[in-house]
Amino acid sequence: MSAWRPGSGALSSPGTGSWSWRCWWWWVVVIGVSVGSGDPWMSAEACPSFCSCSSTRISCVDPERGINAFPVLQSEAEMENITEIYIANQGSFSSINDKDLHYYKNLRNLTVTNSRLTYVSKLAFQNNIKIQYLNLKDNNLSSLSWRIFKHLNISYLILTGNPLHCSCENMWIKLLLGEEADTQELRCIEDGGGRKLLSRLTLPNCEVPMATLTPSKVRLREGKNMDLSCTTSGVPSPELIWNMVLVSNYEIETSGQISWLRLSNLSSLDHNSKISCTAENIVGEKESSLLLDILFPPKITKLSDAIPDHHWCIPFSVAGNPAPHLQWFLDGEAVTEGAYIMTMIHDVTEREYHGCLQLDSPTHLNNGRYTLLAENEYGTDQKDVEAHFMGKPWDEGPTVDPPEDRVAVYVVVGIAAVAFTGFLLMLVILKFGGNSKFGIKGKTLHFYLHW
Template structure:
């Protein structure tokens, strides 16, 4: 089997018209790709005059009709659909500011290359959390802050061809890229020395900060008090930042590179809440954190009426730490759980458990007052709810109790009025149809006969003379 080669005639038609057929196939291919790509080009009115745009991509590469700021489309919706922006050869494009990319929320790939880019704001990508690829090659960047990318999870950062300074502010690039710095052949400019590989940059008084939080674990009863201390180190001296969202009361006391967080009257609402202290300087940041483990007695937040959804379910929501043990009672008699009745937990949050008592095909024997009792070592709680799944098959007064039909769940009853009406209509229709058939028979055999019955065998056999008499 030979592979197809251009000009081999694999797509030509009989009759020597291969050229026209090839042309036709090229048009089919072009239209198919254009339609199949689902990425039609925007009108000239919607796209900046110096750029070309599709529904998901903007490209600005013409050096003569250059741009000096990020292109802006006609509507926010159009900008939200953009995933790729490519800017190149723009001598007047020098900065990426706070709001330039504000509406490009789905941007994944950004290229700004061979331009005059000298400044990128620390808030430039605050709305672009989906960005994965950033190419800033061959620009005029002398420094770049790590804070620009703090909230991003990028896979690629290309900085080749920028006059980066051999400064502490750029040390994070070496640490973040690792071996990739050598692959890109990244250099920095050192005063009085010239260019040197960024991977070999070492600077005095330039250290990644550290943060140490103690104690590393907190497990206390609600209402108690605790002090957390955070100690930082690093050069330049780092800034210490506490980060938490608490219901409990707290105070912060800081002295130098030691800070104390005093928590009082711990609330059960703060169970599993995160507390972190972060040290930041121009080289980078370091976080130390813990989750509060607050002990408290159980509480039933919700116990609802039974609902029928695939299985019968008595929904409940409970809380407590440690996790409470559950026990169900039916009319004050303990419920023995098994394959047909069991407790199911469907959702667990930081401090709550949501589930139901699941019953498979319950009968009248399962009707009654259900009581939920929950316990842990710090207390207990209970609530009741009435549940009715099926009527009793007898009320106790009949001599012969009747049982429900699987469908009607009741004794036989007379057909309702609408059924009687249906029977009447069907009967009338049957009578009318019978009369219609009789009419057809009469018309078939009647007509020319004096007796009005044409073709009847009896009259066909009578002599004509007798008839004339």
């Protein structure tokens, strides 16, 4: 769908300068379709004039107003929303460089077809890990490195119509596509100029590299030393690369296609850490790896105050290998776990166990000092924490009203006392008012006559 551009005349009535009812109706229909599809047009200012854009797609297919690089939108946010780019018939489009697609982080489908594409950088898609569909059909590619796709999970790769050389550098394409290479009728050009099905390509001195790590397993006590060796093979001769992140001390010695990794004073912090050696050449790569299995005594890294949740929980974290046995004590007495109090493990990481002592509706009987004891064959560790869930019923004193409530009570009592006193005075007046001795009756009558 093409974006409307100011001055295009698409919505103007000739001669009058105003929009006719037909133009209004056309505009309503277009807006309705755009909104209904969930893929509205991008503003003309945001989309390059030589392309057409929606909120998620860019299409550049006009051969007369060609492009020589990927279009750049006005903002990074707009580029991050793009999931598909379609480029075709561009005679000046020759390369995909390191930063060309840097801001198109959510790009999933990329098509560059029937153009003059001759070069794709090894870092071309370093920021486009979501790409699944890549169509580079009918271009001018003679070779393509496997390293371009090393970090991607491509589902569809289309390379038909490119003058690929029958070289060792392109052997990985045959290995990757398998039978799909025949489905695409993918061919390569031999030195003599003849074309050959890529699926039938065989070359001397062109082998996938191999790597073998010895020993294949490591299970050692914390503080020990050990050596690992990696042997590689392949043609051309592969590069050998060690890859690890360790706290333990290590040194690397390499001689030809054999390399030694010397580990010293193994740290428990490296338990379950990955060590890999990789062999790489132009045909591809092969990795051999292991996880360090380091034995060490338990260490309680966290024991926190009890917190109320759906149940009460005393949180803890414990490291140890092998997995430590956990025992709880309340004021020195072993806690018997059951339906209402139990140890729960919620998460296990490379070297730690995270959980809580769960208590269901604890009472004052559960108050006290809790001790967590962690133990395995290499040692023990323990920590204490105070927990208070409920006060003892017989320790609870009379409820004391807040100051505001006491003032309110005093006011009400005062009003009631005044009213009661007035009521008593009225009774006295009524009782003795009929006695002439006091003259109350006559004076009262005279008062009413005066009024």
